[in-house]
Amino acid sequence: MPKKKSAPDWNYAPAPESSSQVNLAKRYDHFIGGKWTPPSNQSYFTSTNPATGKKIAEVADGSPTDVEAAVKAARAAYKGSWGKMSGRERGKYLYRIARLIQERAREFAIIETLDGGKPIREARDIDIPLAANHFFYHAGWADKLDYAFPNQKTAPLGVAGQIIPWNFPFLMAAWKIAPALATGNTVVLKPAETTPLTALKLAELIADAGLPDGVVNIVTGAGETGAAIVNHGDIDKIAFTGSTAVGKLIQKSLAHTEKRLTLELGGKAANIILDDAPIDQAVEGIVNGIYFNQGHVCCAGSRLFVQENVFDEVMWKLKRRMDSLIVGDPLDKNTDIGAINSKAQLKTIQRYIKAGIKDGGEIYQPSCDLPAKGNWCLPTVFTNVAQSSIIAQEEIFGPVLAVQTFRTVPEVIEKANNTPYGLSAGVWSDKGARLFQLTKSLQAGVVWGNTFNQFDPTSPFGGFKESGYGREGGLHGLAAYLNLEFS
Amino acid sequence: MERIEVLKTYKLYIGGKFPRTESGRYYQPAGKNGKKLGNICQSSRKDLRNSVVAARTALASWAPRDPFNRSQILYRIAEMLEGRSAQFVDELKQQGSTPTAARKEVAASIDRCIYYAGWCDKYQQTFSSVNPVASAHFNFSVYEPMGVITAIAPEQSSLLGLLGTVLPIITGGNSCIVIASETKPLCAITLAEALATSDLPGGVINILTGVRAELLPIIGSHMDINAVVASDLTDTEKSNLRAEATSNLKRTIFCKQDPAKTESPYPILATQEIKTTWHPVESSITGGSAY
Numbered sequence: 001m002p003k004k005k006s007a008p009d010w011n012y013a014p015a016p017e018s019s020s021q022v023n024l025a026k027r028y029d030h031f032i033g034g035k036w037t038p039p040s041n042q043s044y045f046t047s048t049n050p051a052t053g054k055k056i057a058e059v060a061d062g063s064p065t066d067v068e069a070a071v072k073a074a075r076a077a078y079k080g081s082w083g084k085m086s087g088r089e090r091g092k093y094l095y096r097i098a099r100l101i102q103e104r105a106r107e108f109a110i111i112e113t114l115d116g117g118k119p120i121r122e123a124r125d126i127d128i129p130l131a132a133n134h135f136f137y138h139a140g141w142a143d144k145l146d147y148a149f150p151n152q153k154t155a156p157l158g159v160a161g162q163i164i165p166w167n168f169p170f171l172m173a174a175w176k177i178a179p180a181l182a183t184g185n186t187v188v189l190k191p192a193e194t195t196p197l198t199a200l201k202l203a204e205l206i207a208d209a210g211l212p213d214g215v216v217n218i219v220t221g222a223g224e225t226g227a228a229i230v231n232h233g234d235i236d237k238i239a240f241t242g243s244t245a246v247g248k249l250i251q252k253s254l255a256h257t258e259k260r261l262t263l264e265l266g267g268k269a270a271n272i273i274l275d276d277a278p279i280d281q282a283v284e285g286i287v288n289g290i291y292f293n294q295g296h297v298c299c300a301g302s303r304l305f306v307q308e309n310v311f312d313e314v315m316w317k318l319k320r321r322m323d324s325l326i327v328g329d330p331l332d333k334n335t336d337i338g339a340i341n342s343k344a345q346l347k348t349i350q351r352y353i354k355a356g357i358k359d360g361g362e363i364y365q366p367s368c369d370l371p372a373k374g375n376w377c378l379p380t381v382f383t384n385v386a387q388s389s390i391i392a393q394e395e396i397f398g399p400v401l402a403v404q405t406f407r408t409v410p411e412v413i414e415k416a417n418n419t420p421y422g423l424s425a426g427v428w429s430d431k432g433a434r435l436f437q438l439t440k441s442l443q444a445g446v447v448w449g450n451t452f453n454q455f456d457p458t459s460p461f462g463g464f465k466e467s468g469y470g471r472e473g474g475l476h477g478l479a480a481y482l483n484l485e486f487s
Numbered sequence: 488m489e490r491i492e493v494l495k496t497y498k499l500y501i502g503g504k505f506p507r508t509e510s511g512r513y514y515q516p517a518g519k520n521g522k523k524l525g526n527i528c529q530s531s532r533k534d535l536r537n538s539v540v541a542a543r544t545a546l547a548s549w550a551p552r553d554p555f556n557r558s559q560i561l562y563r564i565a566e567m568l569e570g571r572s573a574q575f576v577d578e579l580k581q582q583g584s585t586p587t588a589a590r591k592e593v594a595a596s597i598d599r600c601i602y603y604a605g606w607c608d609k610y611q612q613t614f615s616s617v618n619p620v621a622s623a624h625f626n627f628s629v630y631e632p633m634g635v636i637t638a639i640a641p642e643q644s645s646l647l648g649l650l651g652t653v654l655p656i657i658t659g660g661n662s663c664i665v666i667a668s669e670t671k672p673l674c675a676i677t678l679a680e681a682l683a684t685s686d687l688p689g690g691v692i693n694i695l696t697g698v699r700a701e702l703l704p705i706i707g708s709h710m711d712i713n714a715v716v717a718s719d720l721t722d723t724e725k726s727n728l729r730a731e732a733t734s735n736l737k738r739t740i741f742c743k744q745d746p747a748k749t750e751s752p753y754p755i756l757a758t759q760e761i762k763t764t765w766h767p768v769e770s771s772i773t774g775g776s777a778y
Contacts, residue, residue: 133621150613152753248733255729256722263736420735439764440551449766456620460628464760465713466736474618476628476761486744486753 012326015333017120022110024197027058030066030220031203033073034213040065045222047196050117051330051339051374059196062221067188067228070217074159074186075234077214082186083156085212087143094139094181096209101132101174104205108198112170113330115197117339117375118293120331130455131174134473137457138182141478145183148475155483156184157260158236161229164199165242166192166341167296167397173199175472176239177216178457183481185237186215190229193222194342227253236260239480241298243395244421244466262470262480264298264462266395267423270416271301271452272438274409275310277428281450283317286401289426289452291325291337291379295399296345298467299424301452303392304381304403305412311405315383322379323366337399340375349377349398352391356382356400359389387415395421409434413441422464426452445471497525497672499534499696500679502541503689509533514698516670518581527672530697532705535664538693539711542635542662545690550632550660554608560686561604561658567681568597575646578673582645596647602750603654610659610752618763625766630759632660633738634713637706639699641719644747645671646678651746652716655754657691661713664693666706672696700724707731714738714758718746 027044029036039060046055060066077083082090101108109123118127145154160180164172169191180187191199203218219225223246230238230250237260240250244265254261271289273282289301306314330338340346357363361382370376377399385392385402392402406412416425425444429435439447445463448454455461460471470480498505510531518524528534549557568575572593579589611630618626636656641648645668656663667675679694695702706715707728714737715728725741732739740757742749 151751244736248736251733251736252730255733256726265736435766445760445762447762447764449764451624451765451767454620454622454624454765456618456622456624456626458618459620459626459765460618460761460763462761464762468736469738471761474628474763475616484753486742486749486751486757 012334014329016329017110017113017331017333019110019114019331021107022114023107024057024111028196028200028220029060030062030070031200031216031218032066032070033076033217034207037066037069039063045193047115047194049114050341051371053373056114057197059200059220062190062219062225062228064228066219067225067232070188070219071159071232071234073214073217074188077212078158078186081212082215083184087145087184090181090184091139091142093209093211094135094142094178097206097211098132098135098139100205100209101128101135105129105132108170108201110331111201112198113338116166116169116195117330117341119335119338120333121335122293127168127171130457131171134171134174134178134457138178142182142184145478145482148478149482149484152485154183157481157483158185159234160185160187160237160239160481161232161235162187162189162239163226163229163242164189164191166195167293167298169195170198170202172241173202179472179477180239180481181215183478185481188217188219188229188235190219190221190226193220196220230254237481239470240264244468247468260480262472263468264470264472265423265466265468266421267298267300267463267467268303268393268395268419268421269299269301269424269426269444270303270305270442271426272305272412272416272428273307273310273314274427274429274434275307276430276434277310278430278450279310279313279317282428283314283321285426285428285450285452286318287321287325290401291399292453294337294340294377296341296397297453299446299453301424301426302396302401303416304401305406305416306403308405308407315403318381319364322364322381325366325379327368327376327378328371337379340377340398343375345397346375346377349396349400352394352396352398352400353380356385356389356391356402359386359391361385361389361391361402387418393419409437413438417441417443420466423467424448495525497527497676497696499528499530500676500682500692500694501534501538502544502693503683505679505683508697509537516672519583522581524581524673527696530695530702534695535702535705535709538664538695539635539709541690541693542664543711545688546632546635546662549657549662549688549691552660554611557658557660558604558607561600561607561654564682564685564687565597565600565604567685568593568600571677571681572597574677575674578677579646582671582673592644592647596650599647599650599654599750603658603755606752606755607658610755613752614756623768623770625768626763628761628763630659630756631762633758633760634661635711636661636663636758637712637715638663638665639703639715639717639720640665640667640675641746642668642670643719644745646674648718648745648747649675649678651749652718652742653692656716656758659755659759661758662691664695666699666702667694667696669697669699703728704731708734710735712737714740716740716742716758718742
């Protein structure tokens, strides 16, 4: 193996996206019953830009009283015009929302990057267009539900309470709202406290679309606001995306009710490189698998398994590729890795990195200038990682990759499945027979063969085991929001 | 001289074998006219654990088995039941059924096996999908078994209800532990004898008798059970089971329909996970890498 070369000397000129097109208010209230409603306790919290530490806007802190008002509005809309509307007409509203997102995609992408810290390239090319696609795809289902579940009568559930995370704020809002509305439910949605802005901008757009009041209600706040939604007596369904620990708490607090629940929780995906893999493409897949969105991805390929005889080549190429990653200003179109979403998350990641070193892992990070202010973490890879090491076991939710090796296919299947999680997995091999043996044997809801981190509204997403239950997207995702004869 | 009848010892069915409960405990449910049905094993935590081990082991070969082969094995179960129908009728009568109801239930039970035998190689084709993603990928979603399932057989319909609960589970490639009707356990044990002589590999269905209230919490907190299926639990039992199931996020599946009366592929799907697989597709026309 040649000695590792230093990064190619390509200094990109800064290419910052202009934020002049962005309309942001200084303060946002809840969006309840079609109206901007101040929080009952008059309290607000701030949403900051994780890349600069600067305050962006004040956002209402939701109390149980606010949640009560939102649920009332949602129930009224469900009993009122929305519940009586034909699927065809409901679908038209969803199409409208999809179109409005496309029209304002640039503004939304910039706000997503400002509020969450993800690279503008990702917000622009993935988060926002995919969110629009989710509305457009589900719009068409609204009048075709009878074809989705043959020989079963379908009916909406009623009011859905939806709690979403901070890693894909706008996309998650679309994933939750679009299928709920297509199937005839109304919604109370709570965005994450560090990234509420694009969901609130979506409320503006929903108002522009002329959706009847109360069909979509957005209440902002932290965990307590979420708990008020979970425990509200007049909500029929809870959809939660977030950590496994919180997911379990939610299941426990709903145990005594007949509320429907879907959970999309954590993961610790295995990304497996077999010795006949196309190595250059696999290296791109490794990078996309773990450094996409700073590794704040539940399905991130955070455990890399490399077949022993190609280990040196893969690691050499991976490190060379890592040296060329650009970490910094998320608004710069050249940036590969943006800001860590919050100070708290940065601390968590740093704690795991320390633990990885303590457990005997060999760390590699490229050398790279980081901005003086903001939350930053270099792309990190650990080799010589024991299966028992904490960084091979627990979800880090940051740009930290744990590498292990294997000799045989049965061995890697055993290792890859040796986790309570089961959200996603990746396999790299140019031999179809080997690839399909692995994709069949891996216990995961989504398996990427010779690719990683692909998403589409037609493609059901969700986990096995402790990564949660229920699917989002595709025909199969509709079941989560329908009352069917057979459970 | 009149011949002395040989009385039957009722045992458990774990991993294809017929052990007594390791706990040595028994109970004596009352049948028709208050007559004791027998000394029935009162299964313990250890029995449950042993059955989970047996079910997990059996899963490794049952889940990947060709659906066509699973189909033939389910059909073979029907053949075995047919041969024992008189015994089932007799036991149902001992448990309080009228002769007509007993005969009807046994006939329906045999037919239920045939019904699900047919689904083994059809539900996948009927409900899987190829998803038209907006990128150069081949993307498909298929059903895979959840794994080791615990089935709480209904208390009243002790043969048909049990089969209506269990057949959809094994049709889909899962293995299971069945908790038989507490008050009417005879048919479950005889079913075990029929299963042992069918081609169903040992451990795919394990049958425990005992006290439901005692077993439910043990099931809920077991870390290697993937799902629980039940149809006649009380609200409190459901609530406790959901809370205990958070231990490993085991799925709790409470059927809305009476499994004795249900013939549908949807109960099969209830114990399936959906797996979605992606692979790039190269395009010679538009060019570009396939990865």
